[in-house]
Amino acid sequence: MRVMKTLLPLLVAGWIPLTAHHSFTAEYDSKKPVELKGTLTSLEWVNPHAWIHMEVKDETGKATKWDCELGSPNLLLRNGWRKDSIKPGDVIIVNGSAAKDGSNIANAKTVRLVDGTRVFNAGSSGDPGTLGAPAGQP
Amino acid sequence: MNSALILIAFAGLAHAQWLDYPSKNIPRKADGKPDLTAPAPRTPEGHPTIDGLWVADDSRHLGNLAVDTKEVPFQPWAEQLFNERRAHPGRDDPEARCLPQGVPKVNTLPYPFKVMSMPGETVILYEMFYLYRQIFTDGRDFPKEFLSPSWMGYSIGKWEGDDFVVTTAGVNEDFWMDSIGHPHTSALKVTERFHRSDVGHMQVNVTIDDPKAYTKPWGAVIKQHLVPDSELLEFVCEKNLDPQHFK
Numbered sequence: 001m002r003v004m005k006t007l008l009p010l011l012v013a014g015w016i017p018l019t020a021h022h023s024f025t026a027e028y029d030s031k032k033p034v035e036l037k038g039t040l041t042s043l044e045w046v047n048p049h050a051w052i053h054m055e056v057k058d059e060t061g062k063a064t065k066w067d068c069e070l071g072s073p074n075l076l077l078r079n080g081w082r083k084d085s086i087k088p089g090d091v092i093i094v095n096g097s098a099a100k101d102g103s104n105i106a107n108a109k110t111v112r113l114v115d116g117t118r119v120f121n122a123g124s125s126g127d128p129g130t131l132g133a134p135a136g137q138p
Numbered sequence: 139m140n141s142a143l144i145l146i147a148f149a150g151l152a153h154a155q156w157l158d159y160p161s162k163n164i165p166r167k168a169d170g171k172p173d174l175t176a177p178a179p180r181t182p183e184g185h186p187t188i189d190g191l192w193v194a195d196d197s198r199h200l201g202n203l204a205v206d207t208k209e210v211p212f213q214p215w216a217e218q219l220f221n222e223r224r225a226h227p228g229r230d231d232p233e234a235r236c237l238p239q240g241v242p243k244v245n246t247l248p249y250p251f252k253v254m255s256m257p258g259e260t261v262i263l264y265e266m267f268y269l270y271r272q273i274f275t276d277g278r279d280f281p282k283e284f285l286s287p288s289w290m291g292y293s294i295g296k297w298e299g300d301d302f303v304v305t306t307a308g309v310n311e312d313f314w315m316d317s318i319g320h321p322h323t324s325a326l327k328v329t330e331r332f333h334r335s336d337v338g339h340m341q342v343n344v345t346i347d348d349p350k351a352y353t354k355p356w357g358a359v360i361k362q363h364l365v366p367d368s369e370l371l372e373f374v375c376e377k378n379l380d381p382q383h384f385k
Contacts, residue, residue, distance in 0.1 A: 026228035046377045048236070048267075074249065074265065074371045 024097075028107040032098040036066055036106065037114065040090045045083050047072050052086075052094060052108060068094050068108040071123030079121050086111065086120075096122070161190075161366050165337060172366040174338025185297045186334045191365040193250040199360050200246035203316040203344075207356055216321050216351040223319030232313050236375035238269055238289035240313035241306045242328045242344045245360045252370055253332075260295055260302070265370045273304050284308035287324050302332040315346070323350040338364045 024030075038056035052068040070076060073083075086092055091114040099105040108122035165176040178186040194200070204210045212220065223230060233239055239247060249266040258276035263269075273293040280292060284307065291309035295302060306328045315322055331343040345357040 026226070047373050048375050048378055072249075072373065074373050077371065 024107065027099060027105075028097040029100045030097050032100075034094075034096055034098045034106050036068070036094045036096075038066065038092070040086055040088050040092050041065070042088055043083070043086055045073050047074065050076055052092070052111065054092065054094070064104060066094075066104045066106065068096060068106045068111075068122075070108050070111075075123045076120075079123055081120055085118070086113065090114075094122075158367050159369070161368075164364075164366050172338065172364070174336065174364060174366075176337045178334045178336050183297075185302075186300055187255065188253050188302055188332050188334050188340060189255050191250045191252050191368055191370070192340060192362040193365050194246050194248065195361040195363055197246070197248055199358050200243070200248070200317055202318045203242070203246070203320050203346075203358050204356070206358060210320070211353040211356055213351055213353060219321045220319055223314070223321075228317065231317060231319065233317070234378060236267065236378050238267055238313060239264075240289045240309060240315070241271070241291050241293070242330065242346070242358075243313065243315055244269065244271075244290070245330065245342045245344060245362075246316065249373060250365050250368070250370060263370060265373050267375045268373055280305075280307055284324075287311075289313060291326075291328070298331075300333060304330045304332070306330070321351055322346070322348050325350045338366075340364075 036054065036056050038054045041053040041055055044051040044053065050070040050073050052066075052070060054066050054068065055063045056066050057063050071079075073081075093112045093114055094106065094108045095110045095112075096106040096108040099107075111120040111122050112118065161172075163179065165173040167173050181187050198205045228234055233243075244251065244262075244264050244266075247264065247266045249264070251262050251264045254261045254263070255275075258274070260273040260275055262271045262273065264271075269290065271290050271293055273295040275295045277296075278294060280294065284292060287308050287310040289310060289312065291306040293304050293306040295304040297303070307326070309322070309324060309326050309328075311322065311324050314320065326346070326348040329343075329345040329347070332340060333343065334340040340362045342360045342362060343357065344360060345355050346352065347355040
């Protein structure tokens with residue numbers, strides 16, 4: 001339960017689309033939530049935004065490529081990510097907001113490994129304003 | 139449920155394991171945590187020191203420098219440009235193309251900056267986009283002419299009581315003062331008053347004086363907090379894929 005208390009405010013904080021070095025609202029629609037389950041093709045670890053490239057299969061087995069924007073590698077590092085936290089071939093679940101233009105691009109808010117062992121704040125909907133965003137930081 | 143959440147690897151939990159080399163010269167409580175409300179440290183000259191790693195409390199002023207301003211005193215052309223920029227949020231923001239944020243926007247970023255004072259000069263290193271400023275405190279005035287207006291401009295600083303007062307001029311017109319797009323001209327003069335109230339807190343009072351773009355000066359107060367036991371990380375804006383998504 002202690003863990004839950006820590007997790008929830010952070011997840012909530014991660015859902016607030018803040019403006020950072022680009023305009024979230026210019027590209028993504030917070031009213032178009034997506035949950036993508038698929039296989040990681042590559043993690044592009046590059047500033048100012050890291051990207052998840054993944055393949056999502058529908059019920060018929062047809063695969064679609066998706067690109068998911070994350071926060072900067074710096075922000076991810078401070079939030080506990082490592083460059084190899086998720087590896088090609090891992091099955092992941094990304095929750096986020098879809099691109100306004102309807103392309104297969106999303107802004108990631110959280111990333112989970114499919115076995116449920118790890119949950120990552122993706123810090124992407126405009127880089128939370130505080131480092132690592134620990135709740136209650138003075 | 140708990141088993142799914144035990145290995146959470148973000149934020150406060152992992153934060154303590156990363157970049158956590160203890161800063162020296164920060165007063166600490168009995169439990170070893172930084173005492174962020176202790177009185178601000180002072181120099182032999184008697185004024186507070188603002189040296190250290192700082193970051194803005196939130197992104198409100200990054201989004202809109204005038205977020206707390208009732209009425210921005212636009213010149214007509216500046217208001218028209220501002221409205222054009224607002225109509226296409228972020229589309230033309232130079233920062234989205236990895237160009238420097240400029241002064242005063244560097245005070246509003248969600249990444250830390252490091253202040254380092256030395257005789258005759260104070261240097262600020264900004265993590266985001268790998269920027270720096272040299273603020274001359276050796277008593278000089280501005281040059282008679284700015285031969286090459288720049289992103290960060292030319293800054294001179296002095297202490298007035300407990301405030302470190304930095305005046306900047308000589309900026310170019312190639313950056314926006316915030317994400318929403320408040321414009322400026324090369325006539326811009328920015329005054330930043332850095333006031334550290336205690337160990338962990340500082341505010342930057344920014345005054346925008348640009349008679350070509352605004353009929354009178356206006357400003358903002360941007361709150362910062364100390365980032366103890368941490369360091370700057372390299373942040374080269376290498377590849378921003380966002381612009382290709384703008385419509």
